[in-house]
Amino acid sequence: MRALIIYCHPRDTSFTAAIRDRVMAQLDKAGIEHRMIDLYAEGFNPVMSAQEHTDYLTPGINRAALESHVELLEWCDALIFVYPTWWYGLPAMLKGWLDRVLLPGIAFHMPQAEGETIRPGLxxxxxxxxxxxxxxxxWLTRYIGAPGRRTLIRGVRLLCAQGCLTAFAAHYLMDSSSDASRARHMAKVDKEMAKFLRGLPVPAEVKA
Incomplete structure (x- = not known):
């Protein structure tokens, strides 16, 4: 398994950063090869340019602006997003990554005839x-509709393999969290990662 982590948070001292580290530690423990795209650290530009929009439907050319990101997307067989939910959805930085990297001919294939829909590419x-x-x-997040979760767990998943295994963990009421609530959430992250890694070979050092 090859895992790609898309990490999105402006502060490296955040609880989100701690979650990122916990996820990576679980991948290391399982002997999983992984790479990370840290959107803020690299100064990712979430804005699609006029030229990118012009080239959007032309496979091969449309990936030129972000070739390294596309290559990582093609390299991985597991995709992990770690980010804060802002206004019930994805941070602009992460939404821009989806807009610019999940391209036709890569993440999905455009319809070929009237009445057809897109086909999965991941x-x-x-x-x-x-x-x-x-x-x-x-309850408030669910009342609004949890658009961030829906975009990834439903929208992106539809582009992936049939039966794509999913894992999800969210710490709600983060602004009034406590040491205890954060510790409980880390335990939940561990549980979801165990589910995420289910069925993979156990590393030799763990067997021993």
């Missing part, structure tokens, strides 16, 4: 993980 991705924090409560 069928090599068999596992999808989402780890986030929310200032709002669980």
């Amino acid at each position: 069928t090599h991705i068999t596992r999808l993980g989402v780890f986030t924090t929310c200032g709002a409560s669980w």
Whole structure:
């Protein structure tokens, strides 16, 4: 398994950063090869340019602006998002990454005839993980519709392999969290990662 982590948070001292580290530690423990795209650290530009929009429907050319990101997307067979939920959805930085990197001919294939819909392009991705924090409560997030979760767990997953395994963990009421609530959430992250890694070979050092 090859895991790609898309990490999105402006502060490296955040609880979201701690979640990122916990996810990576679980991948290391399982002997999983992984790479990370830290959107803020690299100064990712979430804005699609006029030229990118012009080239959007032309496979091969449309990936030129973000070739390294596309290559990582093609390299991985597991995709993990770690980010804070802002205004019930994805941070602009992360939404811009989806807009600019999940391109026609890569993430999905455009319709070829009237009445057709798009076809999945990420069928090599068999596992999808989402780890986030929310200032709002669980019930308020669900009342709004949880658009961030839906975009990834439903929208992106539809582009992946059939039966793509998913894992999800969110710490709600983050702004009034406590040491105890954060510790409970880390335990939940561990549980979801165990589910995420289910069925993979156990590393030799763990067997011993």
